[in-house]
Amino acid sequence: MKKYLLSTALTATVLFTPAMADAALGDQTLKQGMRHADVTELQQWLKGEGFLHGSIDGIFGPVTAKAVRSYQNSAGIGTDGIAGPQTFGAMGIRNSSVNASASAPNQAAFSRTLRQGERGNDVRQLQQTLKRKGHHSGSIDGVFGPVTASSVRSFQRSAGIDVDGIAGPRTFLALNGGSVKSATSSQTTSNSSTGFSDKLISNARHYIGSPYVWGGTSPSGFDCSGYLQYVFNKAGKSIPRTVASIYKASSKVSSPRVGDLVFFETYTSGPSHAGIYLGGGQFIHAGSSTGVTIANMSSSYWKQRYLGAGRLN
Known part of the structure; x- marks a missing residue:
């Protein structure tokens, strides 16, 4: 990949x-x-x-x-x-040949989360698996573009899991025949929230690479909460300006789903940093040393600072 x-x-x-x-x-x-x-x-x-x-x-x-x-x-x-x-x-990155040999005979072996913009054998294998299950009508070219993302979303809907167009652990488990319960409270809730989440994530990804600026609220420079407020507004939802107030306004959830907020305690006690959950243990945020980027919640830095997840209804 x-x-x-x-x-x-x-x-x-x-x-x-x-x-x-x-x-x-x-x-x-x-x-x-x-x-x-x-x-x-x-x-x-x-x-x-x-x-x-x-x-x-x-x-x-x-x-x-x-x-x-x-x-x-x-x-x-x-x-x-x-x-x-x-x-x-x-x-958490294994040798692909080891993964393949350890898999059941008819199961696809995937080594990591796949999303739009990626290329390689892992994407090709994903496309083949989706085609075999009747969810991919495009070419098997190893390019994760809009058609493949649409195929992933089609499969996710049929499997009753979060629909984000990203092939992560839950999607792979379902592709390999595992039992995965939907993270939503009902199918109706899932359908109504999917459109907003898709728009939110699309907006959030659009600004990857934007620099970090303390107090920044625009693509020329974001701080943590300025970035969240900007992309939520673009998706049609107004949210508070500071992380603490966003945390207070959100409904706490035990397990985040795509589009939820994840909160961290960094430079001061209490919620001081937040990002948007992408699924597969990843979140997108405006980091002070990285600008807008995608990070892994299981990394040693973020794992020990994680406070919990919240949902803005």
Whole structure:
């Protein structure tokens, strides 16, 4: 699975073969001196978790090695600056061949969450599985575009799970025949909330890469709550300006569904940071060191600061 988020200049610099393009992150050890699409993906993961403060350029240099060491230290594993099996295991990224061999004969093996913009064998396998189940009429091209997202949403509706067009753990479990209960209280509630959630998530993703600015409330610069207020307003819902007031206005839920808010205690006691839950343990937010980005709630940083989830009705 590859994201192929390479600029024209980077494409000229980072050389990779078709075999490399088909590999999944975690299939090889990455270390200083390497230039590879897998390094780009590693950097994206590290930046999303708040460990990388350099550029995403596909080059494993000293800055990337420092980010890897920082993550390794937080995860309590060997701190060598090399991204190998132990590091990828701690990240929750496994070798794709191991995943495949461990799967039941007729089950699809997926190594991580898939969403629009991604490419590779994992996407191709997802498309094949969806086609086999009658939910994908497009081509099997390994490109996760609008047609594949629509196919995922079609399957999610039929399986009675959150409809977000993102293929995460719950979707994979359902695809492989597992029993998954809907996170919504009723099908009617699910149908009525899906349209707003889809619009909200689409708006939220549109501003990925926008910089962080303290007090910022526009795409030229957002702070945490300014970003939330902006994208909720774009989706047609007004919300309070500060994280504390948003937290107070929300109905607390034990398990977030797509479009819910997730709250964290960061620089001060009580709710001081928040993001929008995307499903699969991921959320989108305006981070002070990253700008608008997607992060994983199970990372060591966010997991220990998580306060809970809330829903704005």
